[in-house]
Amino acid sequence: MDTTVADTLIGTTIDGRYRITGRVARGGMATVYTATDQRLERTVALKIIHPSQATNVHFVDRFTDEAKTIARLTHPNVVAVYDQGRHQGLPYLVMEYVQGHTLRDVLIQRRRLNPNEACAILEQMLAAIAAAHRAGLVHRDVKPENVLVAESPSGGAGNLVDAVVKVADFGLARAIEASSVDESGQLMATVAYVAPELVTDGHADARTDVYSAGIVLYEMLTGRVPFDGDDPVEVAWQHVDHDVPAPSRIVSSVPRSLDDLVARATRRDAGARPTDAGAMLAEVQSVRDDLGAASAETALLRQVPQSRPAPGAADATAMLTAVADRPGSARPTWARLPEQSRSPQTYRRGDTRLSGGGRFDRRRILLSAAIAVMALVVIGSTWWVTLGRYTEAPGLVNMTKAQADLFARQNNFELFYGDGAYSETVPKDTVVSQNPAPDARIVNGGRITLTLSLGPERFRVPDLGGTELAAAKAELEQDGLQVKVGTPQYSDLVAEGAVVSTSPAVGTVLKRGDTVTLVVSKGKAPISVPDLVGKNINDARSQLQALGLNAAERYKDSDQPADTVLAQTPKPGTGAAKDAEVTLDVSKGPPLVTVPDLNNQPCQQAAQTLQGLNLRVRIEGFNQNGFVRQQNPGGNTQVPPQTEVVVACF
Template sequence: MDTTVADTLIGTTIDGRYRITGRVARGGMATVYTAVDDRLERTVALKIIHPSQATNVHFVDRFTDEAKTIARLTHPNVVAVYDQGRHQGLPYLVMEFVQGRTLRDLLTQRRRLNPVEALAILEQMLAAIAAAHRAGLVHRDVKPENVLVAEAPSGGIANLVDSVVKVADFGLARAVEASATDDTGQLMATVAYVAPELVTDGHADARTDVYSAGIVLFEMLTGRVPYDGDEPVEVAWQHVDNDVPPPSSIVKGLPTVLDDLVARATRRDPGARPTDAGALLAEVQVVRDDLGAANVETALLRQVPARPPAADATALVPTVTTVFPQGTHGSTRPTWARLPEQGARGHGQRRAGGPPSAAPVGGLIGKLGGDRRRILILAAVALMILTVIGSTWWVTLGRYTDAPQLVGGTRAQAEQAAASEGFELRVGDGAFSENVPKDVVLSQDPPASERVIKGGILTVSLSLGPERYPVPDIVGMEASAARGEIEGSKLKFKEGTGKYSDTVPQGVVISVDPKVAAQLKPGSTVTVVISKGRAPITVPDFKGKNINDARGQAQQLGLSVVEQYTDSDQPADQVIEQSPKPGTGAEKDDEIKLKVSKGPPLVNVPDVNNQPCPQAQQTLQAQNLRARLDFNPNGTVRIQNPAPGTQVPPQTEVVLTCA
């Protein structure tokens, strides 16, 4: 996306909801904007893929699928994905907006970080990546640009040890990896952090992210990446051919434990590295505690006098304060910055169950003579050993407990179980399940029986029940719009046999099967019947015609006649009704139903002989017959024709001979 297009997006509203307010950054694959979600009234980050990538169908499909997967990944160190869609054909993501700076910005400003800060940031990075690894995802593009360091609510970056770190771009990195090379054949990856196996055979797994995290740690400690070159491919192959140098070879005085940690994470053989981010995270935590123990030893030895005092003097060994690497201040992490992995770890606090962080070595030491210096050193070393043992116990056992079993219970049961054991419960995004009822705990993080920090956070995912989608009401829609509605409802569109219609225009949906609002599984097929417009034959008006004439006319048009005879006061063989109505469209061989008169019912001629002629005339008229009086109209009926009892049609004339 060029600058002109990007600038025109500012101030526009996407999908009737996301109002773009500014541009944050432009990368190789997408541009990131700040936007306001007008529906929820919150600031979000909106990432729009460049047009050059939108033409790659494989990239777009993988990008969309991974966005849906990452949206279900709930972790405090992962930048959340809220929504995805398309704007003018370009895929976009709506993500959590993190107020702060990238790790790249921090390194540009400060060049490098001290070991305590670097390890604090790395711990949270690895916690996020480990959550993805547990979900079966690999980031594939771990680098400082994808690591965000949040500001404190009051503004500004807090002490880096206390800052919240979030990792971004899981879905985009996976989509990019789906096409390992660009049109020029060059590797599409950030070569400064690329793992050797990704260069040689294009393979990536959890250990690939471990390697990249090791390179990021190297850069945080030294202020530079291990390899440089004029061409990207030259840098990439240096990862294959060379071992990453120890950070202490660049920055003198760095502890060897950091050299060892970088070396283990960046071994060229993937099998020699930690198996995933969770395994590397455990090693990082041990290194942080080792650095704390090293600081204790240094502080103790500084208290030993350079030379012994007079032989008759007595000496009081001063109080020794344990120095932990979590920070130089005594306050705990602020509430806005607390994370599950750090809920029980305070900065500068005493560790429960272990020895105190500040322990005086009581008592006075008498006259020591020439052995005094050696005794002081031994006492200091003994105290250091006790402190290290206590710290190790706390780090490995004391601060941990087993996560309770929450899966299978209701939300209320999970809240009760978590509270009874001192945990905080969070409800993450739900997931559909065919077997687990709605609102029952489907999964939990960490899993049951896993060792977790006391008082930490347990995140549960509740079942949404079976995944079902209603058939949308598309009757009356154009076929193209109907297809979009069906496929947007995670159902499959199938066009059935079209039908002619006098009322529904051509190309418009007449009916659907299953019916509108029926609940279907995702991927189920909906058969749509689309109008072919008006049929080619216009049905004529057969009413009032003789059946023979009507039959002949219908056959000439290619229509089939179905006749039904019925009593009627109309003449026999006359068409009195038809279906379909005149003017209706019909196809060849369509049936035309004609109702034909059998004629009026016959009348039984009454016996009027010997009745006065005027009276006889009235009797015949009452039976729907006509009377003709011959000779004497006022006489008596002597003869009638037809004879009494004869069946005749209505209005038949009966001749009466009167005398």
């Protein structure tokens, strides 16, 4: 169970009934917890969607429909739904808690299954999917992650033939006639298991699930999927362009009947596959019956009685029996050595049943030799089992993946890569840890599980604008970030109680434990800013003062009359708090013009100069074609545009 990340929901009680005790898994759209139903005193699974999905109306509706969908599928191999509701605005489902592991976990541990185990699991998977098909539903996402393998009723460790299998996530199914593409245009299927028709035309029906079940069978038999790659789109198109290869090409011991079954289930032409999960189930049962008959025949051959040993070999038999009876060395019934029906004969020198002393000596020598040989065999076997076949595990920590792969090939070790681990110090794709540890005992050519570094763990600050505070905090805390609530602000665009902004800004890269400050909206401010543009500054001041607002004035040159309000911030109609400032741009009037010194200039030329400066001219004197002898205002005087300048010409 993954409880390493602090989760605020753990320990809380939902709807006064479901007390969350731990986190099971976190997917792309929802998180699954274990919880105690305090009313019925039982353990349940509680699935709650992520806050980032809360605003997606289509997804919320689909999530809510999951309860109704599964309720229609009353079947022992389908995970049951008990209840549904909302917690802090987030929808949740209460489901049956299955004590066990996903099929993905089983494959990670076992790598692959034998044919009988694979068929046993597939039968129960198909029984559940067939129930959905009878109800007119398509699962659309059949994969090992959605198959739960519960503990065997017989209690046998690793007994997958008797295990109970349940299929989950039928809530992502839709009616057969519905589109197979979600609202964002994304295929609702995992590319490793996607049917060709979903890729080419987005169509899904019961045969789509049959194809995915065939891929799961292939993976159970071989330990790998048939098509893989770094680009999901490329992997999806491989299903369209290529036939699924026979499992026996990977594992030679896979029977021909299972090769044929995989081929029929994964034909690229949907019309050539079994019509639905029920039809495929019948084929699997037929194949499994054949496998069972073959296993029974082999078992009978193994039970053919061995010849009874000679009386003199009793001591050797006793030695082997003692070794076999040690803890951890139990054999199945058909493999046990024959028991002695009577004690070995005791011979004494001079016994009349012997033909002579020499014969007795030879028998004793042969018996001693046989005992010595058997002792050597037992000692050698014991040495090999306990010591000889083991070596020390090599140290692969701090090797790159390429270096570790090369070392394993050169030294005949099998590598398995587990989930990666984030590291602040170890570079990405470098070995962080290994199991067995360096220098620990390992079988020659055995498997070493490596954990590769994912590099430093980093999170981008999401866009939480408009998200309710509780949902925003939950999303950040699930990513391991600390949350601080800053000073609330008024906002004309964001509803009260929702996030206005974040600090650091959206998209900033943070590491686990960093703090994000959320600024929350107080709603629209109570005072509506009036429209003051075009008014005299004195009138604007009075109006703002009457509303409880303050004017901040900035004077600018303008063609508008002096003291006229040219612009304002904030805009008219915007909400403002009491004593808030409204910035006003105020006209200083047109810029002043400097009157030039015109004395002794020709009178007409002086008039043209003044008119070019946007000044009015009045000529006085008895000779308008003479020279300027006087002017008013005088030279170098600053006056407003269109001021009249009087010149006296003589």
